[in-house]
Amino acid sequence: MHNNKTIHFISGLPRSGSTLLAALLNQNPQFQANMSGPVAGMVGALLENMSGKNEYSVFIEDVQRERIIRSVIEGYYAYSKADVIFDTSRAWCARMPLLNTLYPAFKVIACVRHMPWIIDSIERLVQRNVFQPSSIFNYLSGGTVYSRADGVAGGDGMVGYAYNALKEAYFGDYAANRLMLVQYESLVKDPQKTLAAVYDFIGQPLYKHDFNNVEFDASEFDKKAGTPGLHEVRRNVAQNERTSILPPDLFKRFENDAFWKNQTVHRSGITIA
Template structure:
């Protein structure tokens, strides 16, 4: 079985770009968020005590079943030496990943929170004729209700943010590395060298002028065209926020990873 690692972290923070770059390396497979995280969560649920037949399943069997999901999903169609599975849930499953893949590492993409909220709102406004799955295809609401919705504990941003903190401050933080979006678009080779060093792989020279990744069909079905779109060239392009100033200020002090005083477990931040 290939080496299994994970991409997780905050939405709209460069995970698709990171995956698109990593897959330029012929040894590596990486992609957008896929079904494995959901399959694992569903199996954990069905193998719990809520199922009367769970009495016949011991922990060794649970572990084999869950590893089997990865082994069967990443079968002959993926002849790579290194696999990155992407899902927001992995930061909330650090203990499980430690049990299933003791050598596996988690790369969490992060970004200044106001710009994540701005990025989501920009997508919604750009696709005014296409209600988004992010908000259950609802057509009402305002920028304020949408910001509240994605920031709550079960929202697109709030859940991922809380999971990130769980991983950052938890006992398995040594398996975690944070990649800042701002660094990724400004110094992509530095980020990729750090990723390879973290997982123990040789570095690879990437092409930052010709990046390819196609998820148009998925994005259209999700009612959010452009959700996983990336430009063919890595670049940092300043822009004006579409958020009202009070919403922007609400989130601008949330980048806890930039405070070395709280990084008690010495998580690597690039």
């Protein structure tokens, strides 16, 4: 990245600690990290509009496409005084070949979590905000816990898309030494050890983080999305034990989806914290 800046990417599954990770990394004055932003979406829109869908695409060569995409990413962060940028989007796991072309030294930190608890976390948000239909479900009211779980777990759903993108990255050609999985359970149980692994992965000197004074506020964004609390981060990093509100059969449906825990399919060169 220009101006001696380094860019990495935070991706992975929703409700799995990506906002908490960004809030913690942002404590380091040399870093800039945030919740999911518009950059990945702008990149996708540009690629589509520079494709054969556009009658003028015959005038655009791949070298121009590459420069345009890179200029959008770097232009978005040109104002930043940070040395290391972390851009967050669930889409980055599905863009590993593109990232390899743009930034051969790139790293993707993918946040993961036991799948039933992701569905549980989303359902808790819905049930907590009974007067505000959520953007997660296109602001539609009604339905049941089963239909909502089916919706987010589908291939185009909030969870299903991210899960499929994660598998694409994990089993793809660009994962070795570039993809790190940060388990939510590890991050909240032992944030010091987990962040030390993150710093080692990106090759940066470890910073002393304050795990009892985490600051992050996206309340206006969440309110507009009809989902207050969507990006809420507790001030103190701690493990929160609770009982699932999912019916047992629904919880069981997603119980074996944590493929990253399966040693028979583990890929060498991928760090799992």
